[in-house]
Amino acid sequence: xxxxxxxxxxxxxxxxxxxxxxxxxxxxxxxxxxxxxxxxxxxxxxxxxxxxxxxxxxxxxxxxxxxxxxxxxxxxxxxxxxxxxxxxxxxxxxxxxxxxxxxxxxxxxxxxxx
Amino acid sequence: xxxxxxxxxxxxxxxxxxxxxxxxxxxxxxxxxxxxxxxxxxxxxxxxxxxxxxxxxxxxxxxxxxxxxxxxxxxxxxxxxxxxxxxxxxxxxxxxxxxxxxxxxxxxx
Numbered sequence: 001x002x003x004x005x006x007x008x009x010x011x012x013x014x015x016x017x018x019x020x021x022x023x024x025x026x027x028x029x030x031x032x033x034x035x036x037x038x039x040x041x042x043x044x045x046x047x048x049x050x051x052x053x054x055x056x057x058x059x060x061x062x063x064x065x066x067x068x069x070x071x072x073x074x075x076x077x078x079x080x081x082x083x084x085x086x087x088x089x090x091x092x093x094x095x096x097x098x099x100x101x102x103x104x105x106x107x108x109x110x111x112x113x114x
Numbered sequence: 115x116x117x118x119x120x121x122x123x124x125x126x127x128x129x130x131x132x133x134x135x136x137x138x139x140x141x142x143x144x145x146x147x148x149x150x151x152x153x154x155x156x157x158x159x160x161x162x163x164x165x166x167x168x169x170x171x172x173x174x175x176x177x178x179x180x181x182x183x184x185x186x187x188x189x190x191x192x193x194x195x196x197x198x199x200x201x202x203x204x205x206x207x208x209x210x211x212x213x214x215x216x217x218x219x220x221x222x223x
């Protein structure tokens with residue numbers, strides 16, 4: 001089946017620095033990818049929809065200048081957490097739909113800001 | 115409104131028993147529904163899906179039931195095994211995907 005690869009799987013960064021997370025569709029092309037954030041013992045919250053060749057669509061309450069999304073190719077979307085702070089520590093997960101479904105998720109990235 | 119997860123209900127079952135996990139969705143316009151399994155530290159794993167023109171769909175050991183009248187979705191797992199222990203999320207989709215609160219399934223050996 002389709003595979004979505006996310007990198008890195010975990011990262012620790014200092015407060016004030018920026019972190020880039022990559023999401024790749026390995027065996028299919030994805031014009032759209034989705035970015036989620038998940039806090040401990042909570043559900044996944046959609047942050048934004050990444051669109052190849054155009055601007056991302058952000059959910060209400062998500063700062064687009066803080067969470068920069070770039071979907072430069074049909075197989076790669078990146079999420080950059082800029083000027084990270086401890087409250088940004090979370091589990092970030094991407095997904096890519098195949099055949100109009102949303103069945104394939106990356107393995108997630110655990111971000112810890114210290 | 116959107117479903118927001120603030121806690122994780124827990125279901126504990128004996129190995130070999132059947133499990134039923136329930137979910138209430140929020141948008142009557144949602145036309146596609148998915149069940150995911152998430153193990154600790156990993157991304158969600160697709161289990162089974164159903165479109166709004168159906169009320170039941172079966173997979174291997176799993177069955178999804180959809181009741182659009184009351185906006186209810188359920189996942190039935192037959193002969194539950196220890197490897198089924200995880201958090202299960204339902205998700206509804208209409209233009210975008212919204213996840214339910216999730217249910218933690220514990221399987222007792």
